[in-house]
Amino acid sequence: MRKDSRLSRMLHVLIHMDRLGSPATSERIAKMLNTNPVVVRRTMAGLRKQGYVTSVKGHGGGWSLAMPLNKISLLDIHNALGESSVFTIGLSDEYTHCPIEQAVNKAISDVLIEAESLLLERFGEVSLDVLAEGFTDLPSPSFAKDEGC
Amino acid sequence: MRKDSRLSRMLHVLIHMDRLGSPATSERIAKMLNTNPVVVRRTMAGLRKQGYVTSVKGHGGGWSLAMPLNKISLLDIHNALGESSVFTIGLSDEYTHCPIEQAVNKAISDVLIEAESLLLERFGEVSLDVLAEGFTDLPSPSFAKDEGC
DNA sequence: TTTTCATGTAACTTATGATGTTTCTTAAAT
DNA sequence: ATTTAAGAAACATCATAAGTTACATGAAAA
Numbered sequence: 001m002r003k004d005s006r007l008s009r010m011l012h013v014l015i016h017m018d019r020l021g022s023p024a025t026s027e028r029i030a031k032m033l034n035t036n037p038v039v040v041r042r043t044m045a046g047l048r049k050q051g052y053v054t055s056v057k058g059h060g061g062g063w064s065l066a067m068p069l070n071k072i073s074l075l076d077i078h079n080a081l082g083e084s085s086v087f088t089i090g091l092s093d094e095y096t097h098c099p100i101e102q103a104v105n106k107a108i109s110d111v112l113i114e115a116e117s118l119l120l121e122r123f124g125e126v127s128l129d130v131l132a133e134g135f136t137d138l139p140s141p142s143f144a145k146d147e148g149c
Numbered sequence: 150m151r152k153d154s155r156l157s158r159m160l161h162v163l164i165h166m167d168r169l170g171s172p173a174t175s176e177r178i179a180k181m182l183n184t185n186p187v188v189v190r191r192t193m194a195g196l197r198k199q200g201y202v203t204s205v206k207g208h209g210g211g212w213s214l215a216m217p218l219n220k221i222s223l224l225d226i227h228n229a230l231g232e233s234s235v236f237t238i239g240l241s242d243e244y245t246h247c248p249i250e251q252a253v254n255k256a257i258s259d260v261l262i263e264a265e266s267l268l269l270e271r272f273g274e275v276s277l278d279v280l281a282e283g284f285t286d287l288p289s290p291s292f293a294k295d296e297g298c
Numbered sequence: 299t300t301t302t303c304a305t306g307t308a309a310c311t312t313a314t315g316a317t318g319t320t321t322c323t324t325a326a327a328t
Numbered sequence: 329a330t331t332t333a334a335g336a337a338a339c340a341t342c343a344t345a346a347g348t349t350a351c352a353t354g355a356a357a358a
Binding site: 150151172174176187188190191194204205206207208209210211212214 | 302303304305306310314315322
């Protein structure tokens with residue numbers, strides 16, 4: 001089943017952006033992610049909507065962090081990306097009136113809800129500055145693949 | 150993102166099968182699930198491989214439970230269906246040498262592992278007979294949609 | 299012993315949804 | 329004015345789960 005790696009990729013990008021100083025263009029980010037600028041804009045648009053990044057048009061424009069990394073959690077970015085559910089597991093809805101289907105679906109969804117709660121709670125406990133820790137003394141690596149991420 | 154409702158659907162089927170007495174044909178199950186017999190065989194094959202159901206060819210053949218419902222847990226069926234991961238969330242693997250990607254991926258996967266452990270543990274605690282409880286006194290409903298699930 | 303019913307399996311087709319692409323517009327700096 | 333870059337809509341591609349077709353195998357019934 002298909003995986004959505006946007007969270008991982010966007011976190012990676014945001015931390016690099018933080019050490020970059022100047023705005024990062026969609027094109028630059030796209031190169032880093034081996035994708036293209038429009039996909040980057042689409043994804044970043046969600047983050048901007050929630051206030052985590054800003055975008056500027058024209059010369060010298062691009063994307064910038066709107067707040068320090070310690071104000072942003074994994075949960076924030078996860079939510080901003082707007083994926084409805086974290087699970088590949090879904091429920092049947094063919095016989096909503098069948099008591100057996102109801103019992104089955106309740107058992108499954110009870111578990112999913114509990115596991116998702118835990119997951120979101122943990123995501124909320126991790127802020128991005130913690131992920132960047134220990135690398136601040138490294139020579140700030142440049143951005144795109146051909147420059148050595 | 151696409152959902153996999155096989156677990157929910159198969160549990161539903163297995164419980165109905167338990168009260169059916171005679172083997173259920175792939176065609177009958179397919180009608181119940183609004184799908185077709187080959188898909189049913191494909192899915193049931195996983196359950197047979199793990200010993201939860203048996204299949205018999207020819208006249209009067211079909212699928213039967215190989216053990217009572219109280220010997221089968223949600224986890225058993227989940228595993229038998231053979232889905233690798235329960236999450237839609239994946240990790241980037243473009244810069245496996247980049248310490249930032251590593252830190253990001255470790256943070257995410259720590260959470261995923263913990264949440265998945267909880268989920269599997271809970272699935273292991275629920276056996277199918279519990280889901281069927283309370284309906285044993287009902288007139289055993291017949292199987293296919295047009296017969297009133 | 300032939301027919302019918304049912305699973306087993308492989309190969310192929312379809313449907314869906316994310317991702318990628320093109321094109322054009324808008325806006326800001328040079 | 330020109331260049332640079334985001335915004336946005338429309339369209340194309342791709343991956344893959346699900347569905348379908350076709351045929352082989354095996355068991356019971358006629």
